[in-house]
Amino acid sequence: MIDKTVADLRSAVAGIHDGATVMIGGFGHAGMPKALIDALIEQGATDLTIVNNNAGNGDTGLAALLAAGRVKKIICSFPRQSDSHVFDALYRAGKIQLELTPQGNLAERIRAAGAGIGGFFTPTGYGTQLAEGKETRLIDGRQYVLESPIHADFALIKALKGDRWGNLVYRKAARNFGPIMASAARCTIAQVDEIVPLGALDPEVIVTPGIFVQRVVQIGGAQ
Amino acid sequence: MKRRSRDEIAQRVALDIPEGAYVNLGIGLPTMVANHLDPAKEIFLHSENGLLGMGPAPAVGEEDEDLINAGKQPVTLLTGGAFFHHADSFAMMRGGHLDICVLGAFQVSARGDLANWHTGAPDAIPAVGGAMDLAIGAKKVFVMMEHQTKSGESKIVPACTYPLTGMACVSRIYTDLATIDVTPDGLAVVDMIEGLTLDVLREITGVPIR
Numbered sequence: 001m002i003d004k005t006v007a008d009l010r011s012a013v014a015g016i017h018d019g020a021t022v023m024i025g026g027f028g029h030a031g032m033p034k035a036l037i038d039a040l041i042e043q044g045a046t047d048l049t050i051v052n053n054n055a056g057n058g059d060t061g062l063a064a065l066l067a068a069g070r071v072k073k074i075i076c077s078f079p080r081q082s083d084s085h086v087f088d089a090l091y092r093a094g095k096i097q098l099e100l101t102p103q104g105n106l107a108e109r110i111r112a113a114g115a116g117i118g119g120f121f122t123p124t125g126y127g128t129q130l131a132e133g134k135e136t137r138l139i140d141g142r143q144y145v146l147e148s149p150i151h152a153d154f155a156l157i158k159a160l161k162g163d164r165w166g167n168l169v170y171r172k173a174a175r176n177f178g179p180i181m182a183s184a185a186r187c188t189i190a191q192v193d194e195i196v197p198l199g200a201l202d203p204e205v206i207v208t209p210g211i212f213v214q215r216v217v218q219i220g221g222a223q
Numbered sequence: 224m225k226r227r228s229r230d231e232i233a234q235r236v237a238l239d240i241p242e243g244a245y246v247n248l249g250i251g252l253p254t255m256v257a258n259h260l261d262p263a264k265e266i267f268l269h270s271e272n273g274l275l276g277m278g279p280a281p282a283v284g285e286e287d288e289d290l291i292n293a294g295k296q297p298v299t300l301l302t303g304g305a306f307f308h309h310a311d312s313f314a315m316m317r318g319g320h321l322d323i324c325v326l327g328a329f330q331v332s333a334r335g336d337l338a339n340w341h342t343g344a345p346d347a348i349p350a351v352g353g354a355m356d357l358a359i360g361a362k363k364v365f366v367m368m369e370h371q372t373k374s375g376e377s378k379i380v381p382a383c384t385y386p387l388t389g390m391a392c393v394s395r396i397y398t399d400l401a402t403i404d405v406t407p408d409g410l411a412v413v414d415m416i417e418g419l420t421l422d423v424l425r426e427i428t429g430v431p432i433r
Contacts, residue, residue: 027273027295028291028295029288029295030272030288030290030291057295077353078351079349080347080348080350087348091348092348098348100350102351102352103271103351103352103353103356104271104316104317104353104355105355106309107308107309107312108310108313110309110310111310122317123317124356124360125355126359126390127387127389127390128355129387130355170306171289172290172300173272173273173274173290173291175273175307176272176273176309177308177309178308179308207308
């Protein structure tokens with residue numbers, strides 16, 4: 001019998017090694033797997049490269065991981081926000097590297113990794129600072145920039161419900177990066193509000209099929 | 224001569240959004256356009272974090288952390304609305320499926336280059352978000368901004384001095400003084416506030432306008 005569910009958060013984040021590239025789902029707080037991030041802080045892995053849309057909000061979740069000094073580099077689209085004081089201080093002190101990527105390129109680079117695409121030409125960013133040094137190509141009269149996939153060792157994501165095969169459904173706009181990050185990481189770990197019996201999720205509405213998910217942990221609806 | 228208020232600029236933009244349009248309103252000033260859309264028209268608002276059919280802010284106490292807009296403010300979903308993941312959301316943009324996006328700007332050049340993501344100041348932490356995807360993705364890109372900076376310099380310029388968001392991507396500019404189309408033959412006035420003449424507008428702007 002295949003059972004991808006794990007009993008607790010400690011087992012969920014076991015094996016995340018120093019120097020790992022870790023994708024973390026969420027757009028601001030929506031979809032951010034706070035329980036998994038807290039477990040990762042406790043677990044102690046350091047020198048991490050983090051992929052997220054933002055660079056932490058307030059003092060919890062990703063911001064807490066940054067504050068704990070575990071992150072050497074962040075790949076994101078929108079680090080600076082009204083409540084990104086943790087990142088701002090690290091960045092100004094030269095204690096964290098930033099790879100800034102337009103949001104749609106970030107999403108597509110993650111999707112491309114999951115889909116086995118070696119790179120893609122996108123019109124986004126052509127002629128801007130964020131395309132400097134990148135290969136460009138004129139295709140059917142329009143200029144494009146070559147972008148590369150982003151692979152990860154681990155993805156930490158949040159979903160509403162999961163089953164023991166790793167099938168997932170999400171809640172509202174908390175879906176955001178979950179499905180594509182699940183496909184782009186060698187080991188995807190999902191925290192869910194509820195683990196349901198196999199067959200309880202309607203196959204017509206499963207958003208992330210279990211092939212993309214390696215571990216599922218139930219944390220209840222609170223976090 | 225009375226300049227348009229920010230609300231009046233938003234109102235003017237809203238006039239150009241027809242029923243059935245798929246529209247993305249950028250964060251900041253463009254969000255105000257939603258307040259002026261005719262409720263009798265069905266207009267599909269897209270939010271880049273994965274919503275189509277976005278509705279207004281919820282009643283106090285009914286906010287949902289999982290239902291937010293691109294500016295991370297609580298919103299609602301209209302009946303018939305949909306959720307989707309980020310790659311699909313940006314496929315809607317980059318794939319040319321959105322009819323209109325409305326963006327704020329630091330500068331727009333005479334040929335429609337847009338600068339709105341970064342001042343380029345050495346101590347500024349850069350953050351781009353979806354600005355570059357929106358700039359090149361929608362069928363029409365509307366910019367709304369004050370015509371001049373606080374120190375009186377025109378924000379419509381011969382060539383942008385701030386870092387670019389996108390090249391030759393702006394379709395129409397809405398300011399507190401005028402509505403201006405970016406055409407292959409240069410800038411063309413659509414309308415101006417009462418009491419303003421084309422000569423004065425040209426002088427303020429410093430870029431050829433017809």
